[in-house]
Amino acid sequence: MSQPETHTLVLAACRAGKPYPIISAEYGVPRGTIGYWVHQDRRSRGESAPPRPSACPRCDGTPLAHEAYSYLLGLYLGDGHIVSKPKQHHLSVTLDDAWPGIIDATETAMRTVMPAYRTGRAQRTGCTVVKSYSVHWTCLFPQHGPGLKSSRRIALQPWQHQIVGAHPWALLRGLIHSDGCRVTNWTVQRGKRYEYPRYLFTNKSDDIRQIFCDALDAVGVAWRVTRRAGCAYNISVARRDSVALMDAQIGPKY
Template identity: 50%
Template sequence: MCAGAPLDENAYAYLLGLYLGDGHIVRARKGTYLLAIYCSAIYTDLVEECRSSVRAVFPVKPFTREKPGCTVVQAVSKHWPCIFPQHGPGPKHSRLIKLDAWQQEVVRAHPQQLIRGLFHSDGCRATNRVRRMVSGEWKYYEYPRYSFSNTSKDIHTILGDTLDQVGAKWKLVWVPTKAAHHQDTGTLSVAKRDSVALLDTFIGPKS
């Protein structure tokens, strides 16, 4: 960006998804910034891909910190705000999250990687099992679906637009919170069989 160096766009689109879902940038010492991406500790492949994407996007040495149930992938650089211009004070739902023109271009070229990153951070692939009586017998059916939960309307817009681009059908439902100091959460789900099959070609269950 600021250095004019070539960008690994594939890794960037994935990391952007992780960052928008579960990442933070905070000011550190001497004009540097700390990028922190929270991953579930049980998904070791995902943690590894997060680390390698950080390295591919910028020549830094990521390090990890263990927290209860989660592994935080971190890296220090002066340039995180150039790489993720969505950086700003306060939680993401309280500020405008809009991709810059160059980021939109990267996402248009690598939509699947952004979608993967978002579902890998704040999403999951789960299977609903339902029981139906068919000619006097109970039959069990499984319906896999993808869902993504986040409190930022802007991030839902980015995901929805990108799913439209690849041709996946989705639905977004907002559940109002009753708790004080909590935000309403929007859950986007992809449940239509064809669309789930499409996402399975490039996402699949987390591991």
């Protein structure tokens, strides 16, 4: 393909609203070049750049997708991390490669909550880090701070309580998808095998376990603390009716 031809096709794709990364991959043109071509094209037609898409629900009042936010909050409290330093700002959630559906759901939630910013993935041994690049993630997750989450106080702000109160199942799904699991224990009695499914949530932070238990209380799911080596890191949901509720709303990881 000749360069003028590529130039025309790339600009047509941009006008059609195709994302730059996809155009870049399709035509083998660097993203920076695409941006420059679009800028030149607008200038040649006397157009100014369109207003930047709204950026942050906390800073400029962009509507926030509450259910997706509640789910993402659960993922963040479980396995999330925010990097916030000069020239480097992103939210990342590290997820086990065994559950590709959860990796997809995480990226979708990031895009739904912060549609103006790009997301990406990085492969690690046995897991995938899903990232969204924005300076505003600290606005949405003010729990960000130095050190491990388990070594500092984690308290939800009143506006977060409101969202979680309206969407407790989304929060629980996020917490289970990151730091929880559904396991099946079994015993044999009089030659017959009985299975006991249950949900486990494991987190070293007393505050995060409390947030998990408060949400379980809100939806009427019974739980108890199970101790491992004397430490109360695990919350177990084992009562049959409670497991049925969890199965209807969350289910096994996927």
